[in-house]
Amino acid sequence: MKIGIGNDHTAVEMKQVISEYLIKQGYEVVNFGTDATDSCDYPIYGERVGRAVTSGEVDCGILICGTGVGISIAANKVQGVRAAVCSDVTTARLVKEHNNANILAFGARIVGVETAKDMVDAYLSAVFQEGRHAQRIAMIHEIESGMNCYAKKG
């Protein structure tokens, strides 16, 4: 499996630790993030990973900024991205099982390295549960593409 990883300046070390952890497990990791600790703009890296995921260049993504929020908001502006910010292992599992999240995001200022590794494991080993969850994801993509407006339907 090929994983795209992206980060801003707050998460250079976390990105390196997580990348090495994944490579040791046999994953192919593509680095879309910054390797410099000078202040930079997280939307660049969120968009890069988002586009790599939706184009099929990578199978899924991992995004890390200070909180995981800004970089995931940016990624979620790319059509077809479902980036989920997590700070615990249960959520990291459920975002794959229920939301089929194609990007796991977290904050280098929020979670420690061991929690981050456990979240990555939980996310990558979980399986999307399809059924009603697939129907809800289809609804999200209808909203995103302008095909449908559920807000008007009461």
Ligand code: RB5
């Ligand atoms: C950078 O200072 C910080 O704002 C960024 O890493 C992230 O937390 C934004 O959501």
